[in-house]
Amino acid sequence: MREYLKFYIDGQWVDPVELRLLDVENPATEQVCGRIAIGSSADVDRAVSAARAAFVSWSQSTREERLDLLQALLAEYQRRSADLAHAVTEEMGAPPALAAGPQVQMGVGHLVTAIDVLKNFSFEQSRGSTLVVKEPIGVCGLITPWNWPLNQIACKVYPALATGCTVVLKPSEVAPFSGQVFTEIIAAAGVPAGVYNMVHGDGPGVGVALSSHPAVDMVSFTGSTRAGIEVARNAAPTVKRVAQELGGKSPNIVLDDESFTASVAGGVASMMLNSGQSCNAPSRMLVPRARMQEAAAVATATAEQVKVGNPADRTAIGPVASRAQFDKIQRLIQAGMDEGADVVAGGPGRPDGLDVGYYVRPTVFANVSNDMTVAREEIFGPVLCILGYEDLDEAVSIGNDTDYGLYGYVSGADLEQARAVARRIRAGTVSINHAIDISAPFGGYKQSGNGREWGEFAFHDFLEIKGIVGYGSGVDA
CATH class of the missing domain: 3.40.309.10 (Aldehyde Dehydrogenase; Chain A, domain 2)
Known part of the structure; x- marks a missing residue:
């Protein structure tokens, strides 16, 4: 039986501020197959503080440094692919062919795509005497669901890291095992301390704290429309950016x-x-x-x-x-x-x-x-x-x-x-005719959310736009 009782904060596996446990059930057997520690606002505070401190240097990293990191992640992800598949099978009851196939391989696809996009992505553009600069937005709170757990972690974490942001991830407490293995991959790949942090937990204990935290600059949420509305409400007092991928009736x-x-x-x-x-x-x-x-x-x-x-x-x-x-x-x-x-x-x-x-x-x-x-x-x-x-x-x-x-x-x-x-x-x-393209924009109109994930479109959600006026003229405007 799996037991994951620590969180990943500032490059270390650490104990919760207060230990509270949650059983995880295998839906194929209706039996408890593991347990996790679930965090609190105090754990979120620690993770956000680490991410805020790491942002100072990571936001200034070069394209080449970020590409090297993503390549290291790809190698480690592929090495642990069987472990990821086993985790998805246990937490979701997914048949092994589905778990090892689409569930795990979507994570590979998003990473390869992020690497390709980063190689040629334009972070600066001259418009007359003005320089338009796309800068990392800051500390990002990422809240992911249980249905495609690795897909949703991947299509948020990779573009966030690629654009120079730092993150705090809350995987679904219903399917937390794959998020745990993913975090082990992050640690083994050498992601700098504080750039990526992970706190297990539920919506009331961790999700609310993350979406309302004043030091979080952006929250990216995937889940139900009902929960997405609550995330937006929690984020509103601090006017942080909210990206939501919500329900559908296609x-x-x-x-x-x-x-x-x-x-x-x-x-x-x-x-x-x-x-x-x-x-x-x-x-x-x-x-x-x-x-x-x-x-x-x-x-x-x-x-x-x-x-x-x-x-x-x-x-x-x-x-x-x-x-x-x-x-x-x-x-x-x-x-x-x-x-x-x-x-x-x-x-x-x-x-x-x-x-x-x-x-x-x-x-x-x-x-x-x-x-x-x-x-x-x-x-x-x-x-x-x-x-x-x-x-x-x-x-x-x-x-x-x-x-x-x-x-x-x-x-x-x-x-x-x-x-x-x-x-x-x-x-x-x-x-x-059911064509699939993971470079295409993914996101919704109306109550299906806002913002776009996948491919280069994902990068834009994690960037702020700055205009430096007079940059090319040398004359005050």
Whole structure:
């Protein structure tokens, strides 16, 4: 059983100011698989002080010094990749193929991307006699979630370090093991003392202290919209920058063309990845109303092929992350049934033969209307809603009729038509035929947040812009 009772502050593993313990449960077994110490505002004070002191020198480091550090991180991350995968499997119940594959490898991808961006990123630009300088914003509080733990740590920590910021990380207390191993990687790679700090804890004890701390210049948060609102409220009195990557209810508009069957099947498969626990999951599939029955049949057949709980099968999905999440999903599945949506696959309860673990039946609702609870609320589980449309104007209207705007999808063979539809979707990213690009900007419109992560776009959130007027003229202005 894992036991992580120290925090990483100022280059050292240190005891909490006051030792308080939290059990960590493996959602595949419902058994305690470890415990962590959870911090307090006093621990956050120590970590922020270390980060503030280290910022003086790290903010003045050269591009070459930061590139060397990121390269060292890459080597150490790759060396510990198996340890990271084992941690994700224990904390999330993720099948090994998912843990060692996308869960761990997204961390590699973001690091390679950050290195490539840093090599050529322009931190200065002359505009006449004015020099525009992009400088590190300062001490950054990073609060990350449990669903893609390494992805979210990576896409915050790497650009922060690359731009000369110092950080205090709070990994999710639901899935803290991968954050602990990531911090061991940081220490082994030789990150200077105080540049990176990590405090385990929960939202009330550490998250609030970090987002409200007067010596934190910026907080980057990924999680629910509800929690993101609280982070913004806590940050408001000190007018710090807040970057938020929040919830989603992403539309997937399936075009009426010769690839219809493949598009529907692909949308179901994409929805079930990571047991549906992705903020950008294509959870609302929009199909021509006249082809609803056909879409439902394809979706049913596809969902019934999704294996649950078999870690040796790459097509298998694991449990959802916690009992609280399981209970929420069951409540929402029941709400869909009560409101008249047709369950064509799955439904409430666990899959047959899985009486232990927070496993959810891959579920598909057909004939969903956009005012139903399952079409409005983020379910965050392997649950797909299929809605009908008369024409593409209505499809776009339904797709945009949501409080969220994180992601959208267009699926079909007609690329020109897909491009035209993609331009009309109000979301931070729109994927045509489920394309993936980790250099593309990732972030949301509306209640899906603000700011952008991934690639060069992530760098901008961690930079302040300074204009030095008269720099090139030698004349006072």
